[in-house]
Amino acid sequence: MPAHAESVRQRQWHLTSMHAEEIWQRSTGKGITVALVDTGVKEVPELAGRLVGEVDFPGAGTASRKDGGTAAAAVIAGNGKGPGGQASAYGLAPGAKVMPLNISDGYRRNGSVADQEKAVNAGLVPALRHAADSDARIISVSVSVPVYEESAEVREAVAYAMAKGKLIFAGVGDTFLEEGLVETPVRLPGVVGVAAVDRNGTWIKGTGVGPQVDLAAPGADIISACAGGTGLCRSKGTAIASAVAAASAALVWSAHPDWTRNQVLQVLLNTVAGPVGGEVRSDYIGYGAVRPRRALNTPGDPGPPNVFPLEDYAEPTPSPTPTPKPSAPAAAPSAVTDVASGPGGDGHSPGFWIALGVCAAGLLAMAVGTPLLIADHRRGRRLA
Template sequence: MLWRGTAAVLGLVVFGVGATPAHAATVRSKQWHLTSMHAEEIWQRSTGKGVTIALIDTGVKAVPELSGRLVGGSDFPGAGTAGNKNGGTTTAAVIAGTGKGPGGQESAYGLAPGAKIMPLNISDGYTGKGSLADQEKAVNAGLAPALRHAADSDAKIISVSVSLPVLAFDTSPEVRDAVAYAMAKGKLVFAGVGYASYLDDQVVNSPASLPGVVGVTAIDSKLTRIKGTGVGQNVDIAAPGTEIVSACAGSTGLCRTKSTEVAAALAAASAALVWSEHPDWTRNQVLRVLLNTIAGPSDGAVRNDFIGYGAVRPLRALKTPGDPGPRDEYPLDDYTSPTPTPTPTPSAATPAPAPSASAGTPDLASGAGTDGHSTGFRIALGVCAAGLLCLAVGTPLLVADHRRRRSADRRTAWPTGPGGTGGPPASTVPMPAGRHQQR
């Protein structure tokens, strides 16, 4: 994939944002990302039934919202060593939560409540000791065999929730080969691009940086990219990734989450919805339709290095999928399918821009473009422009962000009990940063 220099325009054209339900506050009414995607209308067409997603994370607890959704879990080297051994519960619930909490009480939904989750458990690298290289080794020891297991399974989609920075290390050959193996087996692989730098360095975490993997970044309720997320040619698409209300393994049963891995889970769920509706399609066709129905950058560019081609719109993909294109040609240009179609079609080379707003769902909201740079970036520029202590200011910012090298869920447990309907009070305190911190 060639690097494309673009302005940092991070807004989206249109993204199906509807009004919050008018009824009294419920858990569902606080799931803004499902309201944005018009989930109820989606579920009239598809729930993801018949599609299994292999979720590579640190472990999934069988909470009520995931009853009947979990199949064939397996442990790999490092499983059970993470600070939060049930970190994948949140991600799994974001995909396939049924909305039924303890005792059948109303609770959080996933985007594809009919899909199945195959938990593949590995280490997140946070062993509490050792060097960065030791942490990398701990993750890769489980990630490579988990990817191969998923490739050999009945799962059509793989969502990876554990990532590694590529600032300091090269991706291990075992993980690179495992990704290639999964791609050759026709799997659709999603991974969060991670957190790189508030100075918007060109960095995307592994395995999102590997050929064929769909690198997913996170956007907020204003449809703009979350500051500090990965930037680069391997950012492919965006999905909601902050203030995501879901079931979790915490003591109250509900959490608010922020991470690019949750965004990747929503992208994977979007693919499951489409694949369920079109079970005869290949991985390539499902992804092509997601790309062709995407909400692109608001400046009219086909893509940029901050939000990729734009935000996924599963309802648009279900209602007006268009031509899915060749079965054997991968639609992203960083990977060539082993058996490409002899005569490629133009639609396979570069995804078409999103359809105009007039073709969309009612109550669409416009995503206003921004320059996308963080406060830290502007401060550093201002200091540099004045000729004062540029290195002294810029270097600590880079170092501080590098220490946040792994994707960080910031989960806040709600004080209501499992299945409760109250929202988070103003006094809630965010949980410590870290991909799998104890909630």
């Protein structure tokens, strides 16, 4: 490759760590659309032919950066071709499509958190409903708000998207103000909360922490195409990590188009690089960092198509009669420990899946034990 291509591609450490070129021999995300709820996407050369169905919702164009979603879109589906066809940055799923759904980030210099929430929700609610009714299989939400109680409208919009079979990722937030604060809409049932880790698999200090963290993905020093200056940006945070997680799901779903979102998510959970102490999960990186190469090569049991593999959401049971009292939720996945000696190591990673028919005592033990599994935030995992 030309020297420029080497200099850009080699700087994309997250793609190197994940062995992207090997992944692309199996899947590029072709046939999968990711709905990206962000503040706007500019069609830079690296996104030529990758953007579909862009829609502006209330507040679009009012963010401090109207093209804030450009980097996230490029992280998902960048085609590796810059101005004039010059080799440039790739996305993790370069064959996927991105549907930009543009809203406000709600930030105002003298505005309150309540004002921010109102501005965000004005666009977030219709954006989620639009994504639910679209052909997009995956939704990645970049915009979050530091509130402790979601509005009924947002809750209903998420529930609607879940009922439509969408797989929803959202960053857990980057407030850098209060450890333990997780920003909305991550707390809502079914939303997969994504934390950010650096190149060592270490949780990024200041980002969201809590039981709502489900997965982690690269979110520090992420080189991608963007709309400013040189056309390349270095990004950090859980919004970018959510985009990487969404791209990982696109790769798996493209390879297994007949799977449901439950099975795609189950395989991502089966193949994570889990907490180094062997815990089932931690409040810093959730069940662990996504590893799409392993998800494609050794996916493990994808589980039943109609069972959501996280405890906070249960698939509704169609019935012509009033819905009976819901049964106990399925058990959380079992522990996953990465035993690879280094990036690209082929150590075996035992899959963890939902155990059907678990007795009530087992569920009680899981409910009591899980909150105690808080990993040291200085520890992480390799991503290969």
